Amino acid sequence: MLFRDISPVLADPAAFRVLSDAMAAGLPAGTDAVVAIEARGFILGAAIAYAAGLGLVCVRKPGKLPAVRHRVSYALEYGTATLELPEDTIRGGQRVVIVDDVLATGGTVAATRELVEHAGGVVAGVSVILELAGLKGRARVPGVDVTALLTH
Ligand SMILES: O=P(O)(O)OC[C@H]1O[C@H](OP(=O)(O)OP(=O)(O)O)[C@H](O)[C@@H]1O
Numbered sequence: 001m002l003f004r005d006i007s008p009v010l011a012d013p014a015a016f017r018v019l020s021d022a023m024a025a026g027l028p029a030g031t032d033a034v035v036a037i038e039a040r041g042f043i044l045g046a047a048i049a050y051a052a053g054l055g056l057v058c059v060r061k062p063g064k065l066p067a068v069r070h071r072v073s074y075a076l077e078y079g080t081a082t083l084e085l086p087e088d089t090i091r092g093g094q095r096v097v098i099v100d101d102v103l104a105t106g107g108t109v110a111a112t113r114e115l116v117e118h119a120g121g122v123v124a125g126v127s128v129i130l131e132l133a134g135l136k137g138r139a140r141v142p143g144v145d146v147t148a149l150l151t152h
Pocket residue numbers: 037038039040041100101102103104105106107108109137
C-alpha cells in the first residue's frame with residue numbers, strides 16, 4: 001500500500017483553498033461543529049471550520065490533554081491506538097462532521113464516532129480527501145454518510 005502524502009497539496013495555495021472550500025461546501029445542513037483528528041485532520045478541519053463559520057473540536061492522541069471527556073483505544077495492524085476527546089467541547093445533541101485526510105481501514109473514524117456519541121453528540125457525516133476503497137473503511141461507520149473528494 002503506497003503512503004498518500006497530502007503535503008504537496010497543502011503547499012499549493014490554490015489546491016489548499018479549493019479542497020478546503022469544497023469540503024466546507026459539502027458539509028450537511030445543520031452541522032454544528034467540525035471534529036478533526038490529530039494530526040493531519042487538524043490542518044483540514046481548521047480550514048473547513050473557518051470557511052464554514054463553525055467551531056472546531058480536536059480529537060487528540062493520548063497524553064496531550066489536561067481534561068479528557070472520553071478515551072477510546074482501537075486495534076491497529078500492529079498494536080493499538082488511542083484517541084481522546086477534550087472536556088467541554090461537545091454538547092448533547094450537537095451534530096458534527098468528522099474530518100480527516102485519509103480513510104483507510106476506518107478504525108480512526110470509528111473510534112472518533114464513539115468519542116462523539118459517548119459525549120451525546122451525533123455524527124452527521126465523515127469528510128476526507130482520499131478514501132482507500134479497497135480497505136472498506138466505510139463499513140466501520142455504518143449509517144454515517146462518508147464524503148471523499150478522491151477515491152482510490
Ligand atoms: O482509516 P485508518 O486505517 O484508521 O487510517 C487513517 C488514519 O491514519 C492516518 O493518521 P495517523 O494515525 O497515521 O496519524 P497522523 O495524522 O498524525 O499522521 C490518517 O491521517 C488517518 O487519521
